[in-house]
Amino acid sequence: MLRVQEICKQQGITMQDLAKRMGVTYQALYAAVSGNPTIGKLGEIARALDVSVKDLLDEPKEDTNSITCPHCGGKIHFDGEPCTPDHENIRGKEYYK
Incomplete structure (x- = not known):
């Protein structure tokens, strides 16, 4: 996710103000x-x-060797062999192994 709204808030402007600065519609900017x-x-x-463009990007997460499972919220680690949380009654859990 981009930090555009956060930066706008820090600068005291709205997304509509930013769109005007850029010469585009709010809808185009939002898209x-x-x-x-x-x-x-x-x-x-x-x-x-x-x-800078870099300032627009999300800050990197501390744990770059894992992602969060969309089903249970547990961490799936990628340092070596993937290690996954126990998925109870989740259809498709065989894909995590």
Whole structure:
């Protein structure tokens, strides 16, 4: 997720203000921010906010060797052999092994 809304809040502007700065509609900006923006669009947003593209990206998570299971919220670790939480009554749990 991009940090555009967070940066706007820090700068005391709204997403509508940012859209005006960029010369686009709010809907176009929202679609870019909530979708998969191109590097060019990220550059435009960064310039309008006077930040770097890197500043727009989420901070890296401390634990980069795992993800959170969407079914149970447990950690799935990838340091070596995948280690998964015990999935009770979850259809498709065989794919986690």
